[in-house]
Amino acid sequence: MLAAERRDHLLGLLARKGKIVAKEVAAELGISEDSVRRDLRDLAAEGLCQRVYGGALPVSPAVVDYEARQTVAPDGKRKVASAAVGLVRPGGALILDGGTTALAVARALPADLDCTVITHSPTIAAALLDHPQAELFLLGGRVFKHSAVTCGAAAVEAAQNISADLCLLGVTGVHPEAGLTTGDAEEAAMKRALSARAADTYILASSEKIGTASRFRVLPWKKVSGLITDADPQDTVVEQLKTLGVEVLVAS
Amino acid sequence: MLAAERRDHLLGLLARKGKIVAKEVAAELGISEDSVRRDLRDLAAEGLCQRVYGGALPVSPAVVDYEARQTVAPDGKRKVASAAVGLVRPGGALILDGGTTALAVARALPADLDCTVITHSPTIAAALLDHPQAELFLLGGRVFKHSAVTCGAAAVEAAQNISADLCLLGVTGVHPEAGLTTGDAEEAAMKRALSARAADTYILASSEKIGTASRFRVLPWKKVSGLITDADPQDTVVEQLKTLGVEVLVAS
């Protein structure tokens, strides 16, 4: 393991778990505690972590570079994205919706992923250009600038010619009675068309969308295989969804 | 093994594995660590990887994005782009090819431009998202990662359903006898399909492309309306083109 790689690893741990115990990491990586301590000392000197007795903690969010916050997806979306990545099978075909949560999924996909990704979002397509093993298929059509995806008759028609194992769909509203909803009729139709072309459809929904509804219905619950969210599993709405027979994958 | 081949191999490793250990690669390829280190040093100088003790790591995605946004097009491409923008008529329809020169055109288009832009490049589409008045149409298909455009049967078919007043095409070779050429057969076919759907086709070619030829013919001279270049109008090749009846728009 490269020294610089190890530093990245430490920062990753810090972001994911919120703390680092020097002893544990040393054992895990098979290196001496001294090296871990030295790394932590260096990172602390650069303001990338806060050194504490026994390990290190993240620097307070306010201090973190503004740019870093911009580029990194909000915590909820990142959690949902990494849970969603677990559903993707190598060698399969994946339909990936547009939107910021789907973009987080695209970024979380392993760089050497060997599968076909079908999308109607130029942004997602651009984000996947550096995945050399992934076959990439873009559904054309009129571009809806608001959400940066193609919609309309041409896009729906293009979708009719593809099939996939899995469809990961973003929505703006997730409600027990209203079902899955979004704010634009064309977009709703497009999402429906995408979902219809996949064996399984999972919904990407960070916690703030749970229990809310938008103007246009995308799908009823019976048409989706499951929901991926970072909401509390004990949440009332989440419990309600479970009683409806919805498979809820909790991301953390 | 060729030096350039080796460089590609290194970049591939970086993408697939996320890191390079100089010692390992040297052993694997049967060359000295010095050569590997030299390559890594060069790649790092071009911003293609991050050199670290013991090997190299990928440049962080955030940095790439940032750099891509920051990098202004080379002077030649910028000149060509601004000359090309002069051909675009408000209210009309424009077919915009992929590639860096076309991207420069997209960026040079006025933000309040009121026209329809048709493209097969997700990158170009993404660049035009903030042009509120422009209608944007994306041609779908299999994405060719190398040049970040859609190609193949589906893309060509999608192109059959559109029409435009003007097509701005990038090529890699501009030669009096060989005509307009590019390095990939699929791309050449796609460019032909785009050109066929527009009343006028103009070629975007910064000066370094003048007088060169690539493997696959895109179009013969008689099919294009003109050439937009920043090359010297007195240049021998440019003079030759003029005698062939090619309209040459000199960008400056």
Added chain:
DNA sequence: AAGATACATGCAGAACCGTGCAACAACAGG
């Protein structure tokens, strides 16, 4: 207060690095 744990520091060996140099191949020009 005392033992346990974590820490900083210095040190030595190992790994890694850049540079200069010579050998070699590819190539253009005579």
Added chain:
DNA sequence: CCTGTTGTTGCACGGTTCTGCATGTATCTT
């Protein structure tokens, strides 16, 4: 065909950086 030039490659050298250990000190726990 020869020759000078250019660019690449491997090797040798000296310097730098990393790493684990030993030591003495600081901090935590009980």
